[in-house]
Amino acid sequence: MRERSGRGDAFVRVPKASATPYSAPMPTNSTSLLAMLALCLALSSPDAQARTVYRCVRNNTVSLATAPEPGSKCVAKQVDDNAAKLPNLWGEMGVVSGTLYEREQDGKTVYSTRNLPGSKVFLKFTVQTPPGERAHAGLGKVGRPQLKPFAKEFRAAAKATGVDDAWLRAIAHAESGFDAAALSAKGAKGVMQLMPDVAKEYGVLDPFSANESIHAGARHMKSLLRRYGNDRMLAAAAYNAGIGAVTRFGGVPPYAETQAYIDKVQALYLRYREAMGFKAETAAK
Secondary structure (H helix, E strand, O other): OEEEOOOOOOEEEOOOOOOOOEEOOOOOOOHHHHHHHHHHHHHHOOOOOEEEEEEEEEOOEEEEEOOOOOOOEEEEEEEEOOOOOOOOOOOOOOEEEEEEEEEEEOOEEEEEOOOOOOOEEEEEEEEEOOOOOOOOOOOOOOOOOOOOOOHHHHHHHHHHHOOOHHHHHHHHHHHHOOOOOOEOOOOOEOOOOEOHHHHHHOOOOOOOOHHHHHHHHHHHHHHHHHHOOOOHHHHHHHHHHOHHHHHHHOOOOOOHHHHHHHHHHHHHHHHHHHHOOOOOOEEOO
């Protein structure tokens, strides 16, 4: 069997498990491993049009799996067989080399990149996760975390909405570089670069007021996270391209600027978490 890598320009051949582990060629990005996991699911449910892949975190290590892992906090992600671009579920980790394992769980064959009891090697892989350095024209550049700008406002907005302070800072950093007077070519304004319709929806009187912008941006992000089941990637895509675009494409729109934006925000989020005292995530072994 063969599966598209997600780019449409290459195929990854995935054999059934054997005594000799298969070593997968170096994919161009992290979507190829996701395609492999989707294919593993397809072997047992060939008629399905979408697969569920789980991003599981335990002790700051990340694994991808075809079923929730015991002892890990897992979030389900639907992967459409026909999607033009498969999502990045790793985060920013650079080059990740690991193993896809096969084991039995609740009477079913499942696959995971974490070595759990009863696992056997299915294949080896190496993936390149997004570097997060591509900038989207007119937005803040990726750089060192900035914890001083509007610290009081971000803390208050995070407390009021329950949205992670580091995530709000990552959005503001990517959107405006914390410039309260920022104005984009498309009409987005202020620290959180609110479009006029969004600013109006949240009752913003002065879009260049840092306090109003940050609180409205936090409320808008809370709404997006609720809509997308706390999937930060989809929430970021909708923040950048709009809910309508995410709905039309059934996921992250195939816009270069939106995909670059998501990579950048994810990279910034990890940097802000680390700067704020949280441990960085690494790939599970």
